[in-house]
Amino acid sequence: MAERKRSVRLKDVAAHAGVSVATVSAVMRGLHDGSVRVGPETRERVQNSIRELGYRPNRAAQALRTRRSGLVGIVVPDITNPLFPQFVRAGQQRAEVDGVHAMVWDSCGEASRERAAIAALLDHQVDGVVLVTEHLGIEDLAPLLDAGVPIGATDARLADPRVDLVSEDLHAGAFAATSHLIEAGHRRLAHIAGDRTTTAGTIREQGFRDALEANEIGVDEQLIVGGDTFERDAGYTALTHLVELDDPPTAVLTSNDVLAIGALKACADRGIVVPDEIALIGIDNTPEADVAHPGLTTMDVHPHEVASKLTDIVIRRLNGTLTAPARREIVTPTLVARQSV
């Protein structure tokens, strides 16, 4: 590796300005908080030196001393699901308003990586973390909680007095989507479930069931399929299975858009016309839903809003602006009608 040129230290600035390091330190932080410990002409002189030498504080040293890294973690289950880049961007942008940077962690859909995220983020002394997980329970958060790191999460199974929750209303989303299908006249409805070990998978399935019941439509267990993953191929396979049934459904709700896109692909490959022969509705309103053909009707789950709110809460907790007990906020998905129903 190349020789690292020694960078400008507080001490260098102090020498250059003819003051002590304490003064320079005070000036540096005076830029942020409005504290006035330094005389105006001294401050001026120090600021010039800072500028001239191009001083930038060493974050590692600050972190060691203050136990603050200026970092928040943002954990998402699968960055290749187009829902999450939107989420990440919104969170990152909110964080930077306060000069906080984000460490983005992609769990690649694996429970083990979700667990690894906790340890890794803690090692890097993140000041807070925004958690979108599928497999974690509150017990997995113990290290973070013990360290007093504020946590904002989306998953209801992480409900705890020490974690702030901003969740989408999973049940209402699935219920509304199913109702939309029913209002369009469908009576034989199928559901392609996502991973049923996750909260989203379970609750959305329940929302589907409850919507049928509310409309006095019996649930045909044959028509509830999939349930192992949220991935595209699973949607493809599940739809293929459904249409091969003796009495196939006329409409299907998938647990998310990625599954729906896979299902749409299966229809295209078999020459099944959507929505004429079968109607399809997804959940998430990913950018792909708009690109697909026909345009995928789906539920917008407002990732931008959820991410911003969550990050906002976490940041306000870590800088002490927010001290109220953990809150639980619910955002309601809204229907985006396109052409697949």
Place this chain on the structure above:
Amino acid sequence: MAERKRSVRLKDVAAHAGVSVATVSAVMRGLHDGSVRVGPETRERVQNSIRELGYRPNRAAQALRTRRSGLVGIVVPDITNPLFPQFVRAGQQRAEVDGVHAMVWDSCGEASRERAAIAALLDHQVDGVVLVTEHLGIEDLAPLLDAGVPIGATDARLADPRVDLVSEDLHAGAFAATSHLIEAGHRRLAHIAGDRTTTAGTIREQGFRDALEANEIGVDEQLIVGGDTFERDAGYTALTHLVELDDPPTAVLTSNDVLAIGALKACADRGIVVPDEIALIGIDNTPEADVAHPGLTTMDVHPHEVASKLTDIVIRRLNGTLTAPARREIVTPTLVARQSV
């Protein structure tokens, strides 16, 4: 903020095991390098203490002392372009093989944020950085270079003896795509250019022009449009403009897939049948290309390979495994034929 429980320090482990901190430190690092400074029974005892107390080293302290943060930066121009999540994931996974974590930076398509990335990453003492930028010149990298931080980049304009480059062959990609159109019998070809202030925008346009020339087809400047951004709406607008021309093109190459998806949308909205009335080819082979209707023919630019190689080089440079002069590697895009041509 909640009270942070003081975490286990090296000193605590030392006390627990009845040895000095130096020994514990040696044992900790002995886990990584194979150095043996510690006797087997001492080592055993120390490892037990480490386990029992659940000791995890303080990265900030390590970073301060060793000038190594265990962090690499991965900078991408636009995380919502589905090309980049793939890139990020591949880079992140390669990094973690060596226990290095990645700080992902999304430039949101803005030059100012690309510049900000350099400063922010440097502040956090990243040990290396993988750079996918659109607007940066080598002069922007000075702070990183001065600090001796190894840099791996994709953009040819960053060519420098101190930066490793793994680039896609932009010219060949556009040339091959254009040639594919010509081989399909098209003679009236248009190009929807991406941001022409970027390397990709410029070189791909050149590849398009050169392919026409190589086939003795004159370039009609009217048919080269767009050029300000790589975004979807620009593709939509540009295509709309093209088909309204007196003598519209029969085929178009867009500078990337995102533009192509926009163009495809414009066709769908106007009832133009692709590929019958107009053929369309993109570049990038994003997941959306496969979802679109008709399937978008495009060039695979191998983001996984580029990201892995780049991250690999950066990591080997920072751990001293790679000391050879900066290399320049080129990966060649390959055609993925779907239904849009």
Place this chain on the structure above:
DNA sequence: CTGAAAGCGCTAACAT
């Protein structure tokens, strides 16, 4: 209003 000095937790000489 400003400076001196004590660490934050760790690594790496240097001693023993």
Place this chain on the structure above:
DNA sequence: ATGTTAGCGCTTTCAG
């Protein structure tokens, strides 16, 4: 083979 110790660059009492 193991221990002692001097910092890494910064913040933060505590004196003056």
